[in-house]
Amino acid sequence: MRGNGLIAQLRRPPGGRDARIMLLAQCVDRTGTGVWAAASVLYFTYVCGMDARQLGLLLGVGAVAGIAGSPLAGRAAERVPVRWLLIGCHLLRLGAMGLLLVVDDFAALLPVVALICLAERAAKTLEMLFATRVAGERRATYQALFRSVANAGYALGAGVAAIGLAVGTTAAYRVLILANGLSYVLAAVLVWRTREPSGRGLVAAKAGEAPAGAAAAPSPWRDRGYLRFVLLDMPLNLDDSVLNVGLPLWLVHHTGAPHAVVPVFLVLNTVLVVLLQLRVSAWAEGALGAAAAVRWYGVTVLGGCLLIALATGAGPVLASVALLAAAMLITLAELLRSVSSWELAVVLAPPGAQASYLGVAGMSQSVQKSVGPLLLTGVVMAAGPVGWLGLGAATVGLGALQRRASLRRLAALGGAAGGAGAESARPVTASVG
Numbered sequence: 424m425r426g427n428g429l430i431a432q433l434r435r436p437p438g439g440r441d442a443r444i445m446l447l448a449q450c451v452d453r454t455g456t457g458v459w460a461a462a463s464v465l466y467f468t469y470v471c472g473m474d475a476r477q478l479g480l481l482l483g484v485g486a487v488a489g490i491a492g493s494p495l496a497g498r499a500a501e502r503v504p505v506r507w508l509l510i511g512c513h514l515l516r517l518g519a520m521g522l523l524l525v526v527d528d529f530a531a532l533l534p535v536v537a538l539i540c541l542a543e544r545a546a547k548t549l550e551m552l553f554a555t556r557v558a559g560e561r562r563a564t565y566q567a568l569f570r571s572v573a574n575a576g577y578a579l580g581a582g583v584a585a586i587g588l589a590v591g592t593t594a595a596y597r598v599l600i601l602a603n604g605l606s607y608v609l610a611a612v613l614v615w616r617t618r619e620p621s622g623r624g625l626v627a628a629k630a631g632e633a634p635a636g637a638a639a640a641p642s643p644w645r646d647r648g649y650l651r652f653v654l655l656d657m658p659l660n661l662d663d664s665v666l667n668v669g670l671p672l673w674l675v676h677h678t679g680a681p682h683a684v685v686p687v688f689l690v691l692n693t694v695l696v697v698l699l700q701l702r703v704s705a706w707a708e709g710a711l712g713a714a715a716a717v718r719w720y721g722v723t724v725l726g727g728c729l730l731i732a733l734a735t736g737a738g739p740v741l742a743s744v745a746l747l748a749a750a751m752l753i754t755l756a757e758l759l760r761s762v763s764s765w766e767l768a769v770v771l772a773p774p775g776a777q778a779s780y781l782g783v784a785g786m787s788q789s790v791q792k793s794v795g796p797l798l799l800t801g802v803v804m805a806a807g808p809v810g811w812l813g814l815g816a817a818t819v820g821l822g823a824l825q826r827r828a829s830l831r832r833l834a835a836l837g838g839a840a841g842g843a844g845a846e847s848a849r850p851v852t853a854s855v856g
Contacts, residue, residue: 429571429701437565438557441617445553446565448613450572452513452546455606457580459520462588462599470596471527481529481536486793488537490786492544497552497782505553505778506619512546513611520604524597548785552778555769556620563713566765567704570758574696581689641776643783648832652771655825656764656787659717659818662724662757663788664795666692670731670750672804678734678742688750695754703758713766714829716759721822723759727752728815732808771832 436442467473467481499508519539526532550569558565583602587595643649671685707716730749734742764787772780803810 429568429697432564432568432701433572436568437559437561438554441620442554442557442565444613444617445550445557446568446572448610449550449569450576451606451613452610453573453576454580454583455603455610456543457577458584458587458599458606459580459603460577461581461584462596465588466523466596466600467532469591470593471529471532473529477529481532483793484533485536485540486789489540489544490789490793492541492546493548493785493789494779494782495541496545496548497779497785500549500552500778500782501776504619505549505556506614506617509546509549509553509614510611512542512549513607513614515542516546517604517607517611520600520607523600544785544789548782551765551785552781553617553620555777555781562769563704563708563762563766564701566761567700570700570761571697574693578693641773643772643776643780646773646780648828648835649771649780649783651828652767652825652832653784653787655821655828656768656784657790657794658821659720659760659825660764660787660791661795661798661814661818662720662753662760663791664799665724665727666750666753666757668796669799669804670746670753672800673731673734674742674746677736678746679736679738680734680742680746681739684743684746687747691747691750692754692757695751696758699755700758700761703755704762707759707762707766710766710770710829710833713763713770714826714833716763717767717822717826717829719822720756720759720763721819723752723756724818725815727756728811728818732811735808767829771829771836773836 433443433446436446438445464478467478473481496508496512516539519535519542522535523532526535554565554569555562584599587599666688670688674680674685675682703716707713727749730745730752734745734749737745764784768781768784769777772784803814806813
């Protein structure tokens with residue numbers, strides 16, 4: 424990436440033509456997702472007539488269903504080509520969104536929203552697997568490019584949604600649903616134009632290497648070392664809830680900052696991700712760089728939590744400055760986490776079984792989305808400024824623990840591969856810590 428900007432990297436991404444098409448498909452998909460994310464709560468409230476309790480239950484059921492999407496997609500990818508699975512996910516999401524146009528009963532909407540969330544999480548895992556195969560060792564660069572185009576897509580989608588929300592009619596909301604459905608169609612067509620990455624179950628198949636059979640591949644559910652990584656990775660994804668839930672609620676209820684600052688958090692996050700993701704990814708590239716990024720993630724979150732605590736009870740100017748600075752640090756933590764979480768999920772998995780392993784690792788974000796807001800509002804924020812300081816300190820400790828555990832597992836996997844060859848890789852996975 425030396426001397427190359429974002430535009431140059433997008434023209435020649437790691438993985439060539441297929442990666443370029445997939446990045447475009449992801450941008451289109453995230454644009455549609457941005458439309459629906461900005462309009463969904465108001466749609467369910469004003470068009471479907473749900474109260475706060477029903478809406479909370481609906482979103483909670485969807486979040487729980489999304490947790491199952493990642494491991495199911497990873498398991499299926501060891502038997503079915505990733506490309507066709509991803510197209511199927513887009514079409515499944517299209518059909519489920521179409522049901523929203525004809526269903527408004529709460530009981531009927533529960534399975535529909537659950538299906539949408541499950542297919543969305545599965546699609547994200549399959550995109551991740553596709554990228555690891557086509558980009559190979561440069562997957563961190565691809566991840567940086569993806570996050571840049573994804574954030575641009577989200578912002579564009581939110582802008583489109585703002586037009587429909589300004590109109591505010593039922594017909595306008597339905598047009599937004601159709602716009603999201605159209606994004607699934609376009610994304611599926613673009614994915615269809617790509618070529619299937621070689622090596623089922625593999626991150627990147629080597630020339631002349633036969634793909635590992637599904638029956639012979641180790642199971643991530645029996646791999647204590649990898650499950651430890653996944654369990655630690657769940658709380659190390661809390662930056663998303665801090666930015667989208669913690670900061671806005673703390674500003675409104677515990678500071679004198681004007682409410683107009685709240686949307687600035689999202690704008691600041693989007694701009695910084697687009698500008699800095701490539702630089703952060705270059706700094707944290709590789710297994711050792713990713714392990715180092717985990718440690719700095721904790722330190723950065725701690726800094727953000729300190730600023731949130733300092734903003735408590737402050738006046739408009741001081742509180743606004745402190746919370747905006749906190750948003751910048753939380754965004755930096757997000758950039759570090761996006762590199763470290765993905766890279767470690769790949770390199771800590773044994774050869775020949777990355778598809779199912781990445782599927783299990785993909786659960787971290789889904790679990791965080793369902794549990795994170797409850798943890799923040801019910802525990803951290805309920806404890807006041809001390810709760811924020813406790814969260815920051817806990818994140819530092821978990822980051823240090825994750826880094827040490829990852830380095831030990833990397834050393835063990837490297838020793839096993841070097842000492843006994845590929846045949847001995849399987850038994851190692853059940854005991855590597």
